[in-house]
Amino acid sequence: MTTPAQTHPLDEEAARANLPAGQFDRGWIQRHLADERRKASLLGEIREAIFGAQDGLVSTLAVASTVAGASADRFPVLVAGIASALAGVFSMAAGEYMSSKSQREIFAAQMVGEREEVAERPGEAEAEVAFMLEEDGLPRDRAAGMASTLAQHPDVLLKTMVEKELGLTAEHSEGSPIQGAMVMGVSFGVGSLVPIVPYLLLPVRAAIFGSVLATGVVLFGIGVLKSRWTRRDWMRSGLEILALGAFAGIAGYLFGGLLPSLIGV
Numbered sequence: 001m002t003t004p005a006q007t008h009p010l011d012e013e014a015a016r017a018n019l020p021a022g023q024f025d026r027g028w029i030q031r032h033l034a035d036e037r038r039k040a041s042l043l044g045e046i047r048e049a050i051f052g053a054q055d056g057l058v059s060t061l062a063v064a065s066t067v068a069g070a071s072a073d074r075f076p077v078l079v080a081g082i083a084s085a086l087a088g089v090f091s092m093a094a095g096e097y098m099s100s101k102s103q104r105e106i107f108a109a110q111m112v113g114e115r116e117e118v119a120e121r122p123g124e125a126e127a128e129v130a131f132m133l134e135e136d137g138l139p140r141d142r143a144a145g146m147a148s149t150l151a152q153h154p155d156v157l158l159k160t161m162v163e164k165e166l167g168l169t170a171e172h173s174e175g176s177p178i179q180g181a182m183v184m185g186v187s188f189g190v191g192s193l194v195p196i197v198p199y200l201l202l203p204v205r206a207a208i209f210g211s212v213l214a215t216g217v218v219l220f221g222i223g224v225l226k227s228r229w230t231r232r233d234w235m236r237s238g239l240e241i242l243a244l245g246a247f248a249g250i251a252g253y254l255f256g257g258l259l260p261s262l263i264g265v
Contacts, residue, residue: 043229048180049187050226052092054219056191058244060085061215062251064195068208077199077207085192093185100177110166111158118158125161126151132164194218212250216242 063084067077118125130147134140150157198210223238230237 045180045183046229048096048183050222052184052187053191053222054241054244055092056085056088056188057194057215057219057222059088060192061195061211064199064211065208065250068199068204068211072204074199074204074207077204078196081192081196081199085189085196088192089185089189092188093181096184097177097181100180104177111162114161114166115158118154118161122151122154122157125157128165129157129160136164191218212246216246219244 060081064077064081067080071077114125126147129150130140130144133143133146138146147157150160195211195215198207198214201207202210220238220242223241224234226232226241227234227237
């Protein structure tokens with residue numbers, strides 16, 4: 001039996017809710033899983049972009065506010081802000097690349113170890129899977145039966161062991177480290193422009209408040225946007241990130257005001 005006719009999505013979902021597992025069309029299941037995996041991959045990139053933009057906004061705002069608090073001259077503020085932004089772009093991109101690459105290498109190394117266990121000590125691997133399934137709440141006899149069935153298919157047993165014992169999934173080995181680095185670096189760079197632009201357009205004292213205000217607006221917008229995927233209250237999500245940015249800007253300005261006297265200038 002195929003899936004319900006294409007009607008309203010809610011009607012279709014309600015119809016699927018009443019279907020037994022054996023009546024789902026395998027082609028539909030394959031397409032549905034592929035779509036869910038694409039969404040999960042996209043959410044991973046969105047997470048990196050949001051994190052990079054937040055960091056670019058907050059860190060650059062802190063640097064620009066600190067220098068502006070210590071000097072009324074536009075030039076050092078711009079130099080410090082741009083230098084901080086450029087350093088952050090390369091640092092964040094390199095950090096994301098190395099993190100992703102290391103994660104892939106660790107995943108591959110752990111897979112080798114688990115594959116050797118399945119091949120050389122299949123009884124041990126089966127016992128481990130049975131125990132973990134029991135930990136998940138299955139009765140002991142059911143867990144042992146499922147593990148026995150999995151043991152007849154070593155590749156499936158290996159995947160189950162890796163996922164349940166090490167907390168790793170196939171997604172850990174997917175995706176390009178270079179792509180992740182580019183997303184992180186570009187989002188950091190774009191975010192860091194927001195606190196700097198007011199210093200190009202306004203006098204330094206006015207630009208301080210303009211920078212904090214512009215950064216706050218963008219941070220609040222990021223928080224609201226993030227709530228679309230986190231399913232948190234949009235106002236709370238926006239205010240949470242806004243408070244972080246406001247703290248960085250105010251603390252930077254106050255510290256900048258104290259800095260000259262602290263270093264004897």
